[in-house]
Amino acid sequence: MKKWYNIILLLWLLPNVYSAQTTPKKFSFTGAARGYFLGDQLNQDLSLEDSITVPRLNSGHVMADLGLNIRPNKNMEIQGMVRVRNDYGGFWGSGVTFDIRQMYVKGVIGGVVRYQLGDINYRLTKYTFWNNDQELFDLAPTALKQQWDVVNYDHFHDLQNSWRQQGGAAEWGLIFSKAVEEIQFRAFGTRVRASNNSSINDRVFTGGTAQVVQSKYFAAGISYVNFLDIEGTSRNNTLLRNPVVSMNASANYASTDWIIRAEAEWGRSSTRFLNNEEAKDRDGTFSELGIRIQRAKTGWFLHGLVKRVESAFNSPGAQTRRLNLNGQPASFQRIGNEQELRPFSMLDLMRESSMYNMQLQPYLMNFSPRYDNITPFGAATPNRQGIIVTAGGEVIPGLSVELAQYMLTETRGEGTAEGRDFVRSQAKVKWSNLHEKRSKGRRIILEGNIRRDQTSRPGTEFYRGVDLETTVGAIGLELEVIEKLDVIAGWQWVEYRGFDFTAVRNEYAEIFNFSEYSVNGKESMTAAGLRYRFSDKAFLSAQMNFFHTDDENVLTAHYQIQQFMLLYQINF
């Protein structure tokens, strides 16, 4: 007699998938190695020559991530990875560091529940647990992305928008023969912050999801996460509680001509600081409905999305930013005869490792409106509502185009009942000959991206209107001149102009003041060099970069940095 259902192990996540169909080795080595050198030269546009700042800075390192993967039996896997790094110029080991980069144990219990303890990379939905890309990253050409990739790899930001956490996770599922195909369950718990045994409580992030797959036509699910302090782990009795609950559903339809997919997600957050009368309770909701229509034969698609994220929606797992703008760039930190702090720039965005964040934060982190004033916290950016339309496809073989238009407004005004309007127009074009099967064909890739953001709000006779514009453009080239040897070049620029009021928030995310934000400047980065691809997992790249910034409103934002970069990267 056929059983009504079978319980099986579901293996969803692509990385680290254990397959019973192969016989894994008991021991294997994994990891990566890198040699990285940067030679910078600063040129300032000053009427009086800067006689204090040293104009040349050289830095770099060689490092290896050495991982040992042990499989004691078919149901268990242990991974440990050590990072050995030596800065160029370290003498007799003085610049050498040893760090534990990764450590986890995972396996399967009873053939049913898959678990992982230690370091885990986790994500759920864009509103509950998601690691959003940093500003400008998705528009950068390949030549510049090499340096972005280094930063993202070092901070575990390169793993499909997941956050690296320490804790445990488990997954299991049910398969049914009637009505419902399967139900997938995932649960996790991570420690975000350790107590100092005095005034800081242990903080954990925990949650889970249950997804019901009714058929290939319909699926629905519910996700829950909570960002909370553990009572009794310090003498501080103010306890944060920030649960977010989200429900999602998707429907699919496919015919020989059309592929149609509709997705919806809606949910609610609740932020409480227990035993603290100063902090107001904040409850916020979000909702999103998207429909994607695609021609089955050509791949052309049209995607429409309607969304509303209330201003009080607070989801630390989905709103924490990769970039922490409270710090200062380490390279040329102070410049000019007055040795003033150098403001953060696109160059630092690309390579400044010390300003990247790996810890979930309970509040909205600072952001730079000149780079992105519309989606600084990704899809979960609070106080946004409106429509996003995306369309794209392949015009001719090898040439793809994608256009996007955002038309958003605030759900609640800031400082005035009138909300800001946000408009984003974006186009991405990419041509490559990789689709051609000719054996002697050399690799050629051309790409161009442009995005224009506008933020506006009328003013009154008493205060200024908001009018902030940002234009980002990028052009990239990869040209294989000799087999596996590519000429790579890229140009990315950003221009910003206008005025806005930026909210100043207290520790409970409440706005208590506004600061005037006025910019009128541009930044550009031009890069050209050679890349030799040893294999898909190894390359050597040498390039010259020219960075230039000029902002009328910032005294220390008139300079160029000429950069020589040498990068050898291998993954194994």
Next chain:
Amino acid sequence: MIKKIFFVALFGIAVGCSVDEEFEGPSLNDLYGSFMIITPLDITDRNVDFAEGELTSFTAVFSKQVDWKVRIKGLSSGAVKEMTGFSNSLNSDNAQWNGTTTFLPMFRAEECAVELTFLSEPDTLRDTLSLSSGRVNEGLLLSDFESGFPSGWTTFVQSGANMSFVVQTNNNAAQGTRYYDMGGTVNWDWLKGLFEIPATVYGSPRFDLNPNPEQVFFNAMLYKPAAIDNALVLFQFREDDNQDGVYSSSSEDMYSIQVDPSVNGWTLLNAKYADLQTLINGAPAPAIGNGIREPHKCMRVSVLFLAAPTSGYTQGYIDYLIFTENGPLQP
């Protein structure tokens, strides 16, 4: 049909995308707008009788929210009442006056000057109003000295130099026109003089007070002359624990408050009965009796005027001694 769905969807989006009427953060108009007085200062009752329970309110409307202050000064008493707020208007919700005072003395029947000022604006608006009577406070009033030194009270005054334990009549009183002046030089003893207030003066062997010490407050107004820095005032509350009509110093509680006036002029003493302590030579000590603070068993209040023997001449005034319930005196 498709058209209908399309228009319904458009309507839904339009409604769903509306902006909340409330906004976040401080008003930009308040932060950056220019200040104008749209409706000038006005007073709802210009001849107010607080003894009859009347109230008066101040009204005004401004172009933006500002930090404002209304200052009312009694032109005869010198009493001052201040009200502050942050708003774009004055009205009965934020600028209503019930006759209380911020800085002693208390208001009496008099003319008052009203002044409206702003923290960040130079404008000042002025007006006047007339008080038919001062505020009447609820509670067991021991004395306001308006009828002289109360009969039934007893007093002891050392035979030092320049001793002045008398009721004074002038405009310096904290309430009304009279107060009790204590002063003199006694170079052999801390005690300069004292007076005692037996409950029997008020018609019963013990003061008619709520038995809950958390709800009973003793209030008095004390004055420190600018040139005097050595005065101490000790209040003693003797309880008849066994309710035999006699206080026994060896077996019944006596709670005290010792006050060291440090601010020149009149200050208000508010003491919750539950906070009274047993003091011996000014230091906390174990209870003498049952150790339970029982206001309804208090049979005598003593007020001792003290100063270090070698500190020379000392002086202080006292006025308006009153027990209140459910809260301290709001003069």
